[in-house]
Amino acid sequence: MAEFDPGALALSVSDSDRAQAAAAELVGLHPWVPFDRADTVVVVGGDGYMLHVLHQMLEAGRVVPAYGVNLGTFGFLMNKHRDAGKLLGRIAKARAVMVHPLVMDAVTQGGETHRHCAINEVSLFRETRQTARIEISVNDKVRIKEMTGDGVLVATPAGSTAYNFSANGPILPLDSGLLALTPLSPFRPRRWRGAILPNDSRVTFRVLEPDKRPVSVVADQKEVRDIAEVRVAISEDVRLQLLFDPGHALDDRIVAEQFTF
Structure with missing residues (x-):
């Protein structure tokens, strides 16, 4: 399986204390670019913040793949927060899931x-x-x-x-x-x-x-x-791309959720 090429990366962080603390570890790892020049965005926060970022893309008319790092509650649309130093490698191995709003x-x-x-x-x-x-x-x-x-x-x-x-x-x-x-x-x-x-x-x-x-x-x-x-x-004309770590894709979570009690 070919690796995902994220191109220029932007960083979008919620204002929660946990997300801000995690982002402090990420800032020096990569030459982040502003969103309007990004090919992919890393979203740090929870599901609500991911939805906020995706809606910002829709309103701006500029949709790029989004890789979520969960610092919220459920993180259904996100990936687990792990070793910050391995983030870029994880993004390269991520699987894209298309979502139509x-x-x-x-x-x-x-x-x-x-x-x-x-x-x-x-x-x-x-x-x-x-x-x-x-x-x-x-x-x-x-x-x-x-x-x-x-x-x-x-x-x-x-x-x-x-x-x-x-x-x-x-x-x-x-x-x-x-x-x-x-x-x-x-x-x-x-x-x-x-x-x-x-x-x-x-x-x-x-x-x-x-x-x-x-x-x-x-x-x-x-x-x-x-x-x-x-x-x-x-909306068949609009496609959002969410990026997930192997084994943690959204469709896998949908199946797993049906066996959670």
């Missing part, structure tokens, strides 16, 4: 449209004590006329072990070509536990009784409130 178009009750990308999931939530009432369509066909509950989400394979999993949604292997559609504390339909969809599916949510039962939507870290309709689909 979701694109969300949210229309508010006032008629404004907001577009955001989500690497993990797009989630709809009730805003008040009133349960949400949501119509769910897939590829322009209504599949559920009225779902009543706390909300509903669409997760990518990369995000299927995050909030989706905690909501009893399925874990999806990265190469499955699937999306998870998972309800949040559903009251009606009482027996509906979600669906697994092909990743070329277009999912539309229409909020019923939005004045009485307002709903917000969150695409990873971006929130839009008082929505009327949300359209979600995979």
